[in-house]
Amino acid sequence: MTIHERVAALISRLASKRQFPTQGETLFVDLERQAVRSAFIPRSVIESLLGGRGVNMFLLHNLLDESLFPLHPEVPLIFGTGILTSMVPSASRGNATSWSPETGILMDSNAGDYFPSFMKLNGIDHLVLYGKAPQWTLLHFAGREPRFVDAAHWIGLDNIDLRASLAAHFNGVEGKDYGLAAIATAGENLVLTSGIMAGPKAIFARGGPGAKMGSLNLKAVLIQGRSAQLTTFRPHKMRNRDVAQKLMNTSVVKNALKVRGTPFLYKPSRMLGAMGTKNNQETTWTDKLDAENIDPYRNGMEGCFACPVNCRPLNDMSGDANVLHDKYDKGDGPEYVTLGKFGPGVGITEVTQVLRLNNICNDLGLDTASTGSAMAWAMELYQRGILSREQAGIDLTWGNYDAIERLLFMIARREGIGNAIADSSQAVAKGHYPAEALDYLMAVKGLTQSDPHDARILKAFALGLAVATRGMDHLRNRVTLEINAKINDSPDFKAELYGGRVSAEPNSYDGKEIAVRRCENIYAVGDSVGMCRFTTKLFNSPSLPGYEEFVDQIENVTSIVLTRDQIDRIGLNVMGVERLINSRLGVTRKDDTLPRRWFEEAIGVGPYKGEKIDRQKFDAMLTRFYEISELNSDGLPKPEFRRELDAVLEG
Amino acid sequence: MSAPFRINVRLPEPLRDGGLEIVAIETPVQALGELLAVLESRLPDFSATNDELFNFAINGELILHGERSVVLKSGDEVEIVIAFAGG
Numbered sequence: 001m002t003i004h005e006r007v008a009a010l011i012s013r014l015a016s017k018r019q020f021p022t023q024g025e026t027l028f029v030d031l032e033r034q035a036v037r038s039a040f041i042p043r044s045v046i047e048s049l050l051g052g053r054g055v056n057m058f059l060l061h062n063l064l065d066e067s068l069f070p071l072h073p074e075v076p077l078i079f080g081t082g083i084l085t086s087m088v089p090s091a092s093r094g095n096a097t098s099w100s101p102e103t104g105i106l107m108d109s110n111a112g113d114y115f116p117s118f119m120k121l122n123g124i125d126h127l128v129l130y131g132k133a134p135q136w137t138l139l140h141f142a143g144r145e146p147r148f149v150d151a152a153h154w155i156g157l158d159n160i161d162l163r164a165s166l167a168a169h170f171n172g173v174e175g176k177d178y179g180l181a182a183i184a185t186a187g188e189n190l191v192l193t194s195g196i197m198a199g200p201k202a203i204f205a206r207g208g209p210g211a212k213m214g215s216l217n218l219k220a221v222l223i224q225g226r227s228a229q230l231t232t233f234r235p236h237k238m239r240n241r242d243v244a245q246k247l248m249n250t251s252v253v254k255n256a257l258k259v260r261g262t263p264f265l266y267k268p269s270r271m272l273g274a275m276g277t278k279n280n281q282e283t284t285w286t287d288k289l290d291a292e293n294i295d296p297y298r299n300g301m302e303g304c305f306a307c308p309v310n311c312r313p314l315n316d317m318s319g320d321a322n323v324l325h326d327k328y329d330k331g332d333g334p335e336y337v338t339l340g341k342f343g344p345g346v347g348i349t350e351v352t353q354v355l356r357l358n359n360i361c362n363d364l365g366l367d368t369a370s371t372g373s374a375m376a377w378a379m380e381l382y383q384r385g386i387l388s389r390e391q392a393g394i395d396l397t398w399g400n401y402d403a404i405e406r407l408l409f410m411i412a413r414r415e416g417i418g419n420a421i422a423d424s425s426q427a428v429a430k431g432h433y434p435a436e437a438l439d440y441l442m443a444v445k446g447l448t449q450s451d452p453h454d455a456r457i458l459k460a461f462a463l464g465l466a467v468a469t470r471g472m473d474h475l476r477n478r479v480t481l482e483i484n485a486k487i488n489d490s491p492d493f494k495a496e497l498y499g500g501r502v503s504a505e506p507n508s509y510d511g512k513e514i515a516v517r518r519c520e521n522i523y524a525v526g527d528s529v530g531m532c533r534f535t536t537k538l539f540n541s542p543s544l545p546g547y548e549e550f551v552d553q554i555e556n557v558t559s560i561v562l563t564r565d566q567i568d569r570i571g572l573n574v575m576g577v578e579r580l581i582n583s584r585l586g587v588t589r590k591d592d593t594l595p596r597r598w599f600e601e602a603i604g605v606g607p608y609k610g611e612k613i614d615r616q617k618f619d620a621m622l623t624r625f626y627e628i629s630e631l632n633s634d635g636l637p638k639p640e641f642r643r644e645l646d647a648v649l650e651g
Numbered sequence: 652m653s654a655p656f657r658i659n660v661r662l663p664e665p666l667r668d669g670g671l672e673i674v675a676i677e678t679p680v681q682a683l684g685e686l687l688a689v690l691e692s693r694l695p696d697f698s699a700t701n702d703e704l705f706n707f708a709i710n711g712e713l714i715l716h717g718e719r720s721v722v723l724k725s726g727d728e729v730e731i732v733i734a735f736a737g738g
Contacts, residue, residue, distance in 0.1 A: 251704040252735045255665040262737025268706060271713040271732065291733075292664055336737030451737070480736035484703050488716035504716045533738060540735045541703055607712045 003063065003074035003130045004030070007037065010062045014039035019046060020558040021231045022087070024125035025144060026059070031216050032073065032131030034148045041125065047560060048573055048648040050528035051083035051125060053108060056097035057577040059128055060106075061649050066584045070101040070208075071190065071215040073132035079119065079181070079221070080126045082530015086117035087230060088553050089244040090545070091530040092304035094119060096181075100207035101215075102192040102370065102424050103446030103471050105585050106578055107207035110475070110527055111181075113199030115223070117305035118179025120530075123228035133217035140170075143227040151219035158184040158363045158412075159197045160327055162220070170224060174199070175305065182220035183210045184365030186412040190214050191422040193370035193411070197362075201312065201332035202304070205367035207447060207470060208424075236556035243545050243553070244308050252541045253309055257534060260298070261313040262336040263291040268483060269340070269453050273606020276452040277344035278383075278398055279376040280442050280597055283454045284605050285344035293351050294334075302332065304532070311534060315355045323352045331359030334368075340452025341372025346379060347398030357405065364412040373448030374424045375407060378417065380440050381433060392417045424448065442595045445587060447471020451478075456598050457608040458482050460502075460512040463621055467516065467592050467635075469578035475533055477520035480540060482506050487542065497542055507608055509617045513625035521571025522546060528574060529554065572629065576637045576645050589635045592622055658723060660690065661730040663705070666697055683707060684719030686729065697731075706734040 001009070007028050014026065018040055025038045041055055049055050056078045063076050081094040094116025100107030119127065123144050136151040154162055162182055163174060172178050179198075186194035187210030194210025195203035247253055256264055267290045269275040273283045297317055303310030316330040317323045334342075334354060342348055342357040361368045381387035382396035389395070393416045394403050410418025420432035425446045427433050442449050444465055450473040455461035460479040468476035479498075481487045487494050488504040495501050498518045503510035519538050526536040529550050533539050537546030551562045562570075579587075594613055602612040626633065630641040637645055656679040662672055674693060680686045690697055697705070707714050707721075708730040714721055723729070 251702045255704055256733055256735055259665070262735075264733045264735060265737050268708075268713055268732050268734045271708055271711060272715075295664075474736070475738055478736065481703070483706065483715060483734050485706055485714050485716055485718035486703055489718055506715045534736075543703070 001065065003065070003076065006063050006065070007128070011037060011039045015042045016040065019043040020560065021233060022557050024081070024120060024123040024228065026126040026128065027124055027144065028128045029139065029146060030131045031129060031133040031137060031148075031218060036146060043560070044651070045648055046083070046558070048570065049577070050525065050554070050570055052080045052085070052093070052530050053095040053097070053110065053524065053527035054570065054574045055126060055528070056080040056095050056108065057574060057581065058649060059126060060097050061577055061581055063128065064099060064581065064584065070099040070104065070107070071211065073216055074130060075099050076128050076130040077209070077212050077216060078126060078128050081116045081120045081124070082528060084550070084553055084557060085530030086120040086305055087232070087236065087557055088531070089240055090247055090307045090309060090532045090535040092117050092307055093527070093530045093532055095527055096196055096204035096209045098209070098212045099585065100446070100470070101190070101211045102208035102426065105445050105582050105587055106470055107209060107212065108470050108578070109195070109204040109206045109209050110533070111196075111198040111202050111204045112304035112532060113179070113202035114175040114305050115179035115181045115198045115221075116530065118223040121226040121228055121230070122223050124223070127221070129216060129218065131216070136217050136219050138219050139221045141221075141223040142225050154219055155188065156185060159200065159365055160363050163200065166220065166222060170222060172224060178222055178224040180220060180222050183213050184363065184412070186210055186365045187214040188219070189412065189414050189422070191366070191411060191414065192424040192426060193367050193374055193422065194365050195367045197365050199332070201362045203365070203367060205369065206450065206473060210365050232557045233559035234556045236553055239549070239552050239556060243549050246543070246545055246549070247535055248308060250541050250543045253535065257311040257540070258301070258309055260291055260295070261301070261311050262534070263294055263334065263339045265336045265453070266290060266339050266343075271606070272457065273603050273608060274454045274457050275344050276340065276449070276454045278347055279345070279380040279440060280454055281380065283603050286349045288349050289339060289343045289351060289354065294355070297351070297355060307532065309535060315359070317352055317355060320352060323356070328356050328359040328363070331355070331362055333362065334358040337451050338368040338372070341368050341376070345372045345376045345452055346404055348401060348404070349399065353401050357408065360405065360408050364408060366408065366412065369450045370424055370448050371408070371411060371421075373442060374421045374427070375404065377437075377441055377448070378421050381437050384440070386434065386437055439596060442597065444468070444472035444594060445591050447473060450474050454603070456603050456613055457611045458506045459509050459613075459621065460515050462594060462598065462613055462618070463512055463625060464516045464519070466594050466622065467625060469575060469582060475523070477516050477523060478539070479512070479515040479519050481538065481542065482515070497538070507611055509621045513621055513628060516625060517628050520575055521568050524571040524574035525550060525567055528570065573645065573648070575629070576641055577649065579631070579636055580645065583636055589633065592635055594618070654725065656725040658686065658725065659728050660686070661728065663731050663733045665733070666694055666731065668694070668696070680723055682719065683709070683714070683721040683723060683729070686723060687719065704733055704735060706732045708732050
């Protein structure tokens, strides 16, 4: 079947009328033929998968032809907003979903700022894009009717200049007048570590969304105005006040996220001996990168659409005489991930250098996690002589700042060794490195690790990274509160939090599957309602909004009534569909594992010196995880669960 | 005559009232749990039992469980460490 036939078959099963007052349309946009069709997601699908990430999976499952390849134009790129996006404080998120060119499995990436909210504000819940546009195109919505604008004028522009040019051209202010998702040069050049920029820093990052969008000849999607009437089923603003109050009264928000953002985790990770350093060959690094050392350069905080938290730190080095002054002496960020990946990950010790690399990545449209990881991998290969000076063409010694900065531009342009790094975990398959290089690749299912925390100590973190459906990524299921001594020391509270007994000891394997299961469910639900991960219960605090608030507001906004157990089940459903998609792409139990290094090489410093992952205990934990997740021994939904999912997906 | 009991507690930025980075505790305590009670009386913004944001490191070693029973002695340095996740 062609994509046109698949779309037609799917639309015939969708609803022709709105299922609840705030529901937006699902638009199917054929970029090649410049044609648009629309439908509504049936209520039965909403009740099983909600929206955002969950419904994106429904769409991908139905439209994916696994006989093609990820960058084939008939493999769709799907944007989706959460069912509560733009309508509840801190719910400003949406997902971009496809078949990942970086990993070869599911691609699904979440971002905030303004684009997902402007989709919702214009009555678009899902945007399914396919076909290769005949020339570089900007898709412009003013309301729900798109215009296919020739984007030749903007080709070659990176994020800073592109956003400035589009603001002038469309005579508006991003966030106030329009939302924008766009690629920079890295995406144009199909760099597998490129993302889709949803703001100056906000990015649909993981799995190569920028390359996927570039493969469709699509430079940008700009959604202007607020044309939709979002009339809720029942008044929801009083409950919104409760949500906002809960957010702002939580210590992690009040004392940390709102005032400094996320780089705080660097310090406990390095003190623990769990800070991934030099491609995880080492696990601690300098205190010069502790969050407080970023303070002198933080000139403000920004936030996503209607979010009261404002957790995104800005940076400005223009007052520092020791740094180069150009367009990269100020910017947006860094987050903890970037601090780790471009600090210890590549051997950098200076805050100003990390800030500058952060600002460059934001401009070039590079995912700092994948780009930093792929660069660290190349640097270890260089250290070991697997990649020679001649092959590299550049001195890849750890901490060589000038080379690292230059390399970012080479990656975005696919020049020299930058071309190999641009292929990320695929570099061996593409013939850039010899097979022995795979021994040093820190990736699961082809995705390099998202955050810099080395999970040889915390076994719940390790299990989460192994089973995450998009690959080695902490944002899918990480039991962050395992680093919290107060919760570890309150066994009854901890059992209540996760729905079962979980060992207090961070390096124990006992019960960790229970905590991962609970986190994976609530985070999948969060992505499907549009809630930010940072402010979803369990990721940073047990006190943040969770199911209780979600079910109330889903009922208020949509009229759909869910119990706490039912919404938890939706999280399981999302995971189940994702595993079905991955299975079609060749994923099996053997892929739910960890990098070789973590099984074979022990942590060398700190209070958990000697710690590594025990293969047998890990395998037993994985089996227990499958069992409580209603998965069979190969990690796929058991027959009854499968039947339930099939009824939703194909009914 | 033995030296007077003293434990220095290094504060994270949110608890630095008036820029004070280190609080010296001279009340003899034997375990971290006892020290927390002393700190609660000294630091108005600090709630040892209820605030999940704060972890503790003793002489540079981060404590992840069994926090209140960690044995302390005079001369130890205790650091309050902010711990939460990012993206």
